[in-house]
Every structure is written in structure tokens, then in C-alpha cells.
Amino acid sequence: MNGRVDYLVTEEEINLTRGPSGLGFNIVGGTDQQYVSNDSGIFVSRIKENGAAALDGRLQEGDKILSVNGQDLKNLLHRDAVDLFRNAGYAVSLRVQHRLQVQNGPLGHHGEGEPSGIPITVVLVPVFALIMVAAWAFMRYRQRL
Numbered sequence: 001m002n003g004r005v006d007y008l009v010t011e012e013e014i015n016l017t018r019g020p021s022g023l024g025f026n027i028v029g030g031t032d033q034q035y036v037s038n039d040s041g042i043f044v045s046r047i048k049e050n051g052a053a054a055l056d057g058r059l060q061e062g063d064k065i066l067s068v069n070g071q072d073l074k075n076l077l078h079r080d081a082v083d084l085f086r087n088a089g090y091a092v093s094l095r096v097q098h099r100l101q102v103q104n105g106p107l108g109h110h111g112e113g114e115p116s117g118i119p120i121t122v123v124l125v126p127v128f129a130l131i132m133v134a135a136w137a138f139m140r141y142r143q144r145l
Contacts, residue, residue, distance in 0.1 A: 007099045011066070014059055014094045016052045023085065023092060024051015025059060030078030041065075042073045042081045059096060067095040 016023050026046040029035040035043045044053075044063045053059040065073055068088050073081055085092075 006102050008102050010098045010100070012058065012096050012098060014056065014096050016056055016059075016092050016094065018088075018090050018092060019052040019055075021048060021051050023088075024048045024053040024055070027065065027081060027085070028078075030076055030081055032077045039064075040075065042076070042078075059094070060098065062099065064097040064099070065094055066097055069093050 025044050025048060027042050028045040029040065029042045031040040034040050035045075042065045044059060044061050044065065047054050047059065047061055067073055068084050069092060071084060073084070076084070
């Protein structure tokens, strides 16, 4: 690994129906209280158990919400974003940006007990070659006797 963290960024449209406890998540961020350095966006800070977002399953803590019912969330104060969510109505459409951390290095599954980082063929091929050379040398030596 080279010490760098890579992310896969995807966007998704998520439609939620407001439940008894609202949309079922909390937000952080805004121009007045940046959650992420150099990004005044609105982020999901908590998914409430059994809320609309939890039951849907697609919205995750840390996701960035780009728009609510088509209204862009760029350059909003936190309280204005909260008001936008509260007044969004019963059926709410969210444009969400997921940021998934991806493995930085060779891909592959390492089973239990299998040495990580060294493919088994890298070990077996040289060992097999040594065995063949030893067998050939033994046969040559034996013929001379």
C-alpha cells in the first residue's frame, strides 16, 4: 500500500416518505458550520433507527446531500438547510453523493491462513523448478555410476 486513501464517489436519487419521526436522519454542515474542510455542503450525521431513511437503507452516515426536491443545497446556512428539509413535504426526493473508501493496492481475497500479498504461484513455480533440476541432476549422476 502506498499510504494514500482513494474514494469512489457516486450519486444516487433517493425518494423517502416522511414517517412519524420525519425523514429519520440528522444533518450537519452549511456555510456557517463546515463539517468537511473546504466544503460547506450538507452531510448526514446520523440515521435514526426505524426511521424512513433506515427502513429504505440507501442513505448512509457521511453521505453528502446535494439537493432536496430538486433544490440545490449549495451555499446554505445550516438553519436554512434544516428549514428546507422540514418544509419538503410528505414525499421527498434527495440527490445524494456517496463517498466509498476503496482498497488501495492489489485486489483479491485472502483466505484464512493464506499469506497475504504473495500469490501461491510465485512460491510454487520456483519450488517446482528446483525439484525438476534436482531430479534431472540426480538422474544424470546415477547414470554415470
